[in-house]
Amino acid sequence: MNIKVYVDVTAKFNSDGFLIPINLTWEDGQVFEIDRVTDIRQAAAMKAGGQGDRYTIWVKGKQSYLFFERSCSLTGNNLGRWFVERRTA
Numbered sequence: 001m002n003i004k005v006y007v008d009v010t011a012k013f014n015s016d017g018f019l020i021p022i023n024l025t026w027e028d029g030q031v032f033e034i035d036r037v038t039d040i041r042q043a044a045a046m047k048a049g050g051q052g053d054r055y056t057i058w059v060k061g062k063q064s065y066l067f068f069e070r071s072c073s074l075t076g077n078n079l080g081r082w083f084v085e086r087r088t089a
Contacts, residue, residue, distance in 0.1 A: 004050060009066070009082040021055060021066055024082065032059045034066075043067075045085055052080070 008025040018040065023033045035058040043054035045067050052069040070080040 003086050004045070004083040005086045006081050006083045007066075019053075019068065021057065021082070024066065024084070034059055035061070038063075045083070050083075052083075 005027060007027075009021045010023050011019055011021045014020055020037060021034050023031055025031050037055050037057055039054075039056035041054055042051070044051045045054070045065075050067070050069055052067045055066040055068070057064055057066050064084065067083050067085075068080055069083060071078045
């Protein structure tokens with residue numbers, strides 16, 4: 001069963017205002033550098049449920065999806081959370 005795995009992400013805003021992830025930290029503390037981002041779009045997480053900004057990322061030559069789930073709150077400092085869909089065997 002695929003589920004959401006919330007992860008820590010280091011990201012930056014570029015000069016055009018886009019939020020770009022740089023690396024992500026998995027549950028076990030392992031840090032993965034994101035080689036490149038090839039697409040950003042609004043999309044549903046079909047396997048884990050939910051919706052957000054879906055980033056098509058490449059890590060060590062493999063494509064994956066990273067989602068930014070925006071906060072519903074209009075105030076405060078919590079903009080949202082990052083998650084990936086857990087893969088199963």
